[in-house]
Amino acid sequence: MEIRIEPLQECYLDQVCALEEEVFSMPWHRESFQEMIEDKNACYLVALHQEEVVGACGLRNIVGDGEVTNVVTKKAYQNRGIGATLLNQLFSIGRTMGVEAYTLEVRVSNRPAIHLYQKLGFKEEGIRKNFYEKPREDALIMWKR
Ligand SMILES: CC(C)(COP(=O)(O)OP(=O)(O)OC[C@H]1O[C@@H](n2cnc3c(N)ncnc32)[C@H](O)[C@@H]1OP(=O)(O)O)[C@@H](O)C(=O)NCCC(=O)NCCS
Numbered sequence: 001m002e003i004r005i006e007p008l009q010e011c012y013l014d015q016v017c018a019l020e021e022e023v024f025s026m027p028w029h030r031e032s033f034q035e036m037i038e039d040k041n042a043c044y045l046v047a048l049h050q051e052e053v054v055g056a057c058g059l060r061n062i063v064g065d066g067e068v069t070n071v072v073t074k075k076a077y078q079n080r081g082i083g084a085t086l087l088n089q090l091f092s093i094g095r096t097m098g099v100e101a102y103t104l105e106v107r108v109s110n111r112p113a114i115h116l117y118q119k120l121g122f123k124e125e126g127i128r129k130n131f132y133e134k135p136r137e138d139a140l141i142m143w144k145r
Contacts, residue, residue: 001049001080002049003047003048003049003054003055003082003085004047004048005045005046005047005048005085005086005089006045006046006048007037007043007044007045007046008033008036008037008044008045008046008056008058009037010034010037012046012048012053013030013033013034015046015052015053016033016046016053016056017029017030017033019053019055019056019072019074020056020070020072022074022075023072023074023075024070024072025133025134025135026132026133026134028070036058036060036069039060041060041061041062041097042058042059042060042061043058043059043090043093043094043097044056044057044058044059044069045057045058045086045089045090045093047073047077047082047085047086049077053074054073054074054076054077054082055072055073055074055077055082055083055086056070056071056072056086057069057070057071057072057083057086057087057090058070058090059090059093059094059097059099059102061094061097061098061099064098064099064100064101065099065100065101065102065103066094066097066099066100066101066102066103067102067103067104068087068090068102068103068104069104071083071086071087071104071113071116073086078112079112083113083116084116084119084120087116087120088120091120100145101143101144101145102122102143102144103141103142103143103144104117104122104141104142105128105131105139105140105141105142106139106140106142107132107137107138107139107140108127108137108138108139108140109137114140114142117142117144120144121144122142122143122144123142123143123144123145124140124141124142125141125142125143126140126141127139127140127141128141
């Protein structure tokens with residue numbers, strides 16, 4: 001299966017929004033993705049199988065700290081290395097943007113995601129109480145330095 005990683009473009013916005021809605025209880029709005037396309041200090045990547053968006057992830061550079069946003073792989077495509085490929089590509093781009101360390105939040109119960117982040121060098125550094133809603137849950141704060 002051939003997967004291409006590309007920067008998000010307008011033509012993929014509908015699919016990215018649909019993917020978020022499929023997977024997250026609090027999906028981002030279309031405008032947030034639009035802003036990621038336009039923001040020079042941000043980068044949003046999609047994983048494509050032919051012209052189908054099967055994964056996505058984003059990065060915001062906040063003066064050298066890279067905030068990793070909504071990492072997602074379409075259910076039918078999970079566990080095939082797409083999440084890791086997306087994040088590794090994001091780190092390469094982050095280097096060119098001057099990102100020195102990466103941080104993210106993840107639900108404390110989200111074992112697959114935490115496992116993936118640990119595999120890529122993220123360490124648990126704190127808990128943000130009741131960070132999430134639907135359902136209410138603590139966030140684990142992870143950093144890759
Ligand atoms: C987290 C997520 C993005 C991972 O994407 P993916 O494309 O499946 O990731 P990869 O295939 O690159 O790697 C997944 C790793 O997690 C592990 N994993 C996958 N599913 C798992 C599960 N149900 N339980 C435990 N580990 C799991 C895999 O074993 C793999 O590690 P390994 O190589 O050591 O075996 C995907 O599960 C997802 O979209 N989840 C829903 C959205 C989400 O929770 N995003 C994170 C928000 S912070």
